[in-house]
Amino acid sequence: MTAAQRVERVYREHRARMLAALVRALGDFELAEDALQDACAMALRRWPDTVPDDPVAWLLTVARNRAIDRLRRARLAREKEPAVETTMSDFETDSLLAEVGDERLSLIFTCCHPALAMEARVALTLQAVVGLTAGQIARAFVVAEATLAQRLVRAKRKIRGARISLDLPADHLLPARLAGVLAVVYLIFTQGYTGDDDRAGLRQEAIRLGKLVATLMPDEPEALGLVALMLLHDSRSATRHSGSGDVVLLENQDRTRWDRTEIDEGVRLLARALRHGTPGPYQLQATIAVLHAQATGTADTDWPAIAGLYAELLAAAPSPVVALNHAVAVAMADGPAVGLALVDGIEGIERYHLLHAARADLLRRLDRREEAAAAYRRAHELATTPADRRFLAGRLLALDAT
Amino acid sequence: MRYMLLIYNCEQPAPGEPGFEEALARVNAFAAECRRRNVFVAGDPLQEESTATTVRVRDGRTLITDGPFAETHDHLGGYYILDCATLDEVLELAEICPFAADGAIEVRPLAGGVPGLDHSAAEVFAAE
Numbered sequence: 234m235t236a237a238q239r240v241e242r243v244y245r246e247h248r249a250r251m252l253a254a255l256v257r258a259l260g261d262f263e264l265a266e267d268a269l270q271d272a273c274a275m276a277l278r279r280w281p282d283t284v285p286d287d288p289v290a291w292l293l294t295v296a297r298n299r300a301i302d303r304l305r306r307a308r309l310a311r312e313k314e315p316a317v318e319t320t321m322s323d324f325e326t327d328s329l330l331a332e333v334g335d336e337r338l339s340l341i342f343t344c345c346h347p348a349l350a351m352e353a354r355v356a357l358t359l360q361a362v363v364g365l366t367a368g369q370i371a372r373a374f375v376v377a378e379a380t381l382a383q384r385l386v387r388a389k390r391k392i393r394g395a396r397i398s399l400d401l402p403a404d405h406l407l408p409a410r411l412a413g414v415l416a417v418v419y420l421i422f423t424q425g426y427t428g429d430d431d432r433a434g435l436r437q438e439a440i441r442l443g444k445l446v447a448t449l450m451p452d453e454p455e456a457l458g459l460v461a462l463m464l465l466h467d468s469r470s471a472t473r474h475s476g477s478g479d480v481v482l483l484e485n486q487d488r489t490r491w492d493r494t495e496i497d498e499g500v501r502l503l504a505r506a507l508r509h510g511t512p513g514p515y516q517l518q519a520t521i522a523v524l525h526a527q528a529t530g531t532a533d534t535d536w537p538a539i540a541g542l543y544a545e546l547l548a549a550a551p552s553p554v555v556a557l558n559h560a561v562a563v564a565m566a567d568g569p570a571v572g573l574a575l576v577d578g579i580e581g582i583e584r585y586h587l588l589h590a591a592r593a594d595l596l597r598r599l600d601r602r603e604e605a606a607a608a609y610r611r612a613h614e615l616a617t618t619p620a621d622r623r624f625l626a627g628r629l630l631a632l633d634a635t
Numbered sequence: 636m637r638y639m640l641l642i643y644n645c646e647q648p649a650p651g652e653p654g655f656e657e658a659l660a661r662v663n664a665f666a667a668e669c670r671r672r673n674v675f676v677a678g679d680p681l682q683e684e685s686t687a688t689t690v691r692v693r694d695g696r697t698l699i700t701d702g703p704f705a706e707t708h709d710h711l712g713g714y715y716i717l718d719c720a721t722l723d724e725v726l727e728l729a730e731i732c733p734f735a736a737d738g739a740i741e742v743r744p745l746a747g748g749v750p751g752l753d754h755s756a757a758e759v760f761a762a763e
Binding site for chain 1: 636638720721722723726727742743744750
């Protein structure tokens with residue numbers, strides 16, 4: 234192995250941990266990143282001669298020293314004063330090395346702080362914790378790289394300027410903050426589900442990130458529940474679109490192609506989460522996904538159980554989209570007329586194409602064809618992706634053909 | 636770190652109006668909590684915006700206009716300055732500040748340590 238390969242490997246394997254330790258010790262994201270880069274550059278020069286016993290400790294020591302140099306130079310430039318020996322004591326330099334424990338959890342909470350804009354939380358988490366470049370994140374979220382880079386810089390400066398905590402949140406804030414962290418992880422996952430294969434990598438990163446949070450917070454069943462949910466959704470990814478990129482509904486998916494390894498892992502993790510006895514929204518959604526995974530098709534799906542779980546979810550986290558899913562499950566369990574009555578009672582998502590698509594489907598099953606056609610047309614108008622539009626146009630044609 | 640809490644769009648009852656005593660008690664309880672946590676630096680309501688005057692000097696000419704700087708629907712009604720360790724700490728106080736339930740509170744860190752800035756002007760807050 235060459236020195237360059239060795240540096241690359243240590244960096245790849247320990248980057249988040251080293252960055253977390255430096256951010257925590259230096260109190261400044263940008264400085265920590267620059268210092269870590271400096272240290273890697275020095276490792277490339279030094280490691281061909283002498284390989285350190287503990288490369289991570291070596292990199293952190295160098296990074297810390299370089300950070301102090303950078304601060305000293307900045308202070309000199311500002312104040313034109315020679316004596317700055319005192320800056321050394323500004324940092325708890327000993328604790329930096331003594332505690333190269335795991336600061337990644339604090340880093341995640343800092344990146345997902347509610348005082349940052351949602352898109353900044355997502356971008357910062359992907360950069361600092363996951364290790365994606367600004368370019369990769371920009372491509373995944375379809376924004377200009379310069380915009381994304383600016384967003385990252387602004388977030389890092391706000392963390393320093395407004396003194397956003399670099400520690401774990403206080404106990405009484407933890408439940409709400411953890412929910413915020415999980416929301417960021419899930420958003421990264423769902424972004425990996427929209428559109429093309431370029432973004433598929435995001436789903437794996439989200440699952441890895443979720444597992445990291447769940448490992449670092451073993452007493453939080455919702456973290457495990459989210460990982461289970463993501464695995465179960467991901468297990469169906471190969472069958473969600475046809476070869477031509479068209480949407481394939483759950484009822485028409487080839488379940489033999491669902492990834493059984495992911496399903497088994499999801500089921501196992503969910504069981505572990507549920508043993509805590511505090512089922513939250515992610516655990517409920519994962520349980521629903523398990524019921525789908527255990528059925529061979531819509532005919533032997535336990536719809537009454539799914540409808541019941543959606544009702545629980547609706548009570549725990551009310552939202553019109555959950556209400557729509559609940560209505561569809563009730564329609565499967567108790568017939569389209571009951572489902573339609575529920576759908577027609579939903580408010581707040583009049584411009585959501587799936588609301589109209591669901592109505593159309595129920596009207597079709599009730600043989601109210603003209604109303605069904607009108608609802609499909611409305612859904613088609615509101616759909617935003619070409620695949621959704623093609624799908625809805627297809628349903629409309631199928632309706633005419635019967 | 637010192638943070639300024641800017642209180643926006645908050646209609647409070649005036650003395651003598653219904654609800655004034657209750658509102659006053661809530662505001663006093665908040666100030667007492669800030670003092671108990673030893674973070675209270677300053678705080679005052681501002682008079683209504685009709686009393687505002689805006690001054691600009693351009694090319695050596697002074698332009699004085701009646702009214703607030705920003706012609707928006709948002710009214711700055713008062714402020715607090717709190718000295719807290721982290722943003723979390725001050726956000727928690729902003730959350731229990733009675734004005735948060737009515738209008739909105741913008742939390743801004745004061746820029747400390749500006750090189751060469753003479754901070755003695757800050758004594759104004761203490762003198763009053």
